[in-house]
Amino acid sequence: MRKMYSTMEIDEPPSNGILSVTNPSALQKEATILTTHTNYNSSLSKKPLKFSQQNKPNPRNVMHRVAKGNLRAHITISANTREFINKFYPEIADEKWNDWHWQVANRIRTLEKLQNMIDLSDSELEAIKLHNGPLPFAITPYYASLLNAKDANQPIRRTVVMTREENFLAPGEAVDPLGEEDDSPVPGIVHRYPDRVLFLTTGFCSVYCRYCTRSRMVGVPGGEAQYNIQQWGKAIEYIKSHTEIRDVLLSGGDPLTLADERLEWLLSNLRAIPHVEFIRIGTKVPVVLPQRITPKLVEMIRKYHPVWMSIHFTHPDEITPEVSDALQRLADAGIPLGSQTVLLKGINDSVDVMKKLFHELLKNRVKPYYMYQCDPVSGTSHFRTSVSKGIEIIAGLRGYTTGYAIPNYVIDAPGGGGKIPILPEYVQGHENGNLILKNYEGKLFSYPDIVENTLK
Numbered sequence: 001m002r003k004m005y006s007t008m009e010i011d012e013p014p015s016n017g018i019l020s021v022t023n024p025s026a027l028q029k030e031a032t033i034l035t036t037h038t039n040y041n042s043s044l045s046k047k048p049l050k051f052s053q054q055n056k057p058n059p060r061n062v063m064h065r066v067a068k069g070n071l072r073a074h075i076t077i078s079a080n081t082r083e084f085i086n087k088f089y090p091e092i093a094d095e096k097w098n099d100w101h102w103q104v105a106n107r108i109r110t111l112e113k114l115q116n117m118i119d120l121s122d123s124e125l126e127a128i129k130l131h132n133g134p135l136p137f138a139i140t141p142y143y144a145s146l147l148n149a150k151d152a153n154q155p156i157r158r159t160v161v162m163t164r165e166e167n168f169l170a171p172g173e174a175v176d177p178l179g180e181e182d183d184s185p186v187p188g189i190v191h192r193y194p195d196r197v198l199f200l201t202t203g204f205c206s207v208y209c210r211y212c213t214r215s216r217m218v219g220v221p222g223g224e225a226q227y228n229i230q231q232w233g234k235a236i237e238y239i240k241s242h243t244e245i246r247d248v249l250l251s252g253g254d255p256l257t258l259a260d261e262r263l264e265w266l267l268s269n270l271r272a273i274p275h276v277e278f279i280r281i282g283t284k285v286p287v288v289l290p291q292r293i294t295p296k297l298v299e300m301i302r303k304y305h306p307v308w309m310s311i312h313f314t315h316p317d318e319i320t321p322e323v324s325d326a327l328q329r330l331a332d333a334g335i336p337l338g339s340q341t342v343l344l345k346g347i348n349d350s351v352d353v354m355k356k357l358f359h360e361l362l363k364n365r366v367k368p369y370y371m372y373q374c375d376p377v378s379g380t381s382h383f384r385t386s387v388s389k390g391i392e393i394i395a396g397l398r399g400y401t402t403g404y405a406i407p408n409y410v411i412d413a414p415g416g417g418g419k420i421p422i423l424p425e426y427v428q429g430h431e432n433g434n435l436i437l438k439n440y441e442g443k444l445f446s447y448p449d450i451v452e453n454t455l456k
């Protein structure tokens with residue numbers, strides 16, 4: 001994203017610059033880029049993106065529309081967050097606090113600011129001071145309001161505040177463990193599976209997760225990824241020329257950090273491709289920047305249905321009244337919602353925490369979709385659990401709670417093998433023509449299986 005704004009708006013040549021709290025010039029650039037970001041709507045309104053006859057909203061989607069008045073514009077401020085605002089932003093009016101541009105422009109990105117808000121542990125302090133690479137830290141004021149100022153082991157704090165363990169490289173870890181670069185026919189597209197592609201739209205996120213699979217490319221000023229309209233155009237040409245692609249996942253970085261007009265440009269161009277049946281948006285924004293989910297945004301998205309959304313949740317503490325409001329706006333706009341959760345040691349690696357998270361998600365009309373084994377990204381060994389822990393969690397859910405609350409537990413195979421589902425061993429084998437099955441309580445049952453070749 002940082003590169004996207006620089007190439008779109010600033011025309012800065014690619015560089016390997018690094019954002020670091022010890023690198024003031026990089027911070028200055030970040031500030032410039034964010035200013036550009038804040039002014040994005042106004043700069044675009046001078047040069048509106050044109051919609052051709054071909055890529056006008058699909059009339060069949062009219063049936064998905066409801067009266068505008070049905071979309072909630074109200075944004076809640078929860079009690080804890082109110083306390084935080086009173087303490088750290090007493091001069092900020094609710095209107096400003098609830099403006100997502102303000103939230104993005106005022107992300108906490110310096111040691112000084114963070115130290116003012118939370119008591120940093122020695123490990124956090126050392127990591128921030130020494131940080132000198134991609135994946136800077138950045139936290140929206142809203143998400144910062146959820147952090148425990150005293151407890152460095154608070155689960156959600158651990159996901160966004162770096163620690164010294166990030167500097168350790170464990171065996172098997174790699175900067176691009178999934179081999180995405182090898183499956184990229186044109187910049188920004190990862191084409192791994194037969195009928196679908198991943199479209200990396202930006203390298204910018206409102207909050208940087210410390211275990212990010214794409215840590216090599218997010219938050220980097222410069223770097224290999226060039227996010228600009230020319231690149232998007234080439235990616236769209238690639239999708240147009242591959243008629244087997246029926247499903248496009250917009251990801252990044254976080255596509256919902258794009259201005260409405262940019263996102264609409266992408267959605268309308270994709271919707272104009274006859275063989276693209278299904279568009280998905282992968283995002284953490286509803287969780288860390290719920291203010292972004294405005295009635296205007298959801299009104300725009302619904303014009304390009306079917307659009308689905310995969311939302312990155314980590315812990316039940318993330319489901320606040322603000323987030324519930326945002327999810328309600330998305331669901332009311334007819335956007336099917338699924339969640340993606342990375343299994344993280346000491347953060348959500350228990351049946352109880354996962355069950356609570358998945359139950360809360362269902363209450364908010366989000367289907368728990370994937371639980372990922374943490375990818376072996378460089379510097380993430382402190383986040384990774386054993387695979388048996390993941391199996392234990394799935395076994396502790398299946399049968400004990402609603403089937404809808406159980407996600408697919410998968411390992412994204414290192415080297416580009418794709419997602420491989422991992423299940424407890426429910427199938428125990430065959431005996432006398434019967435399939436021997438173990439149920440959730442460990443009891444054995446037999447099922448009279450059909451042997452296919454006896455049917456001929």
Ligand code: SF4
Pocket residue numbers: 204205207208209211212213214215218252253254283284312
């Ligand atoms: S929001 Fe997604 S892309 Fe961004 S840092 Fe977190 S995991 Fe990575």
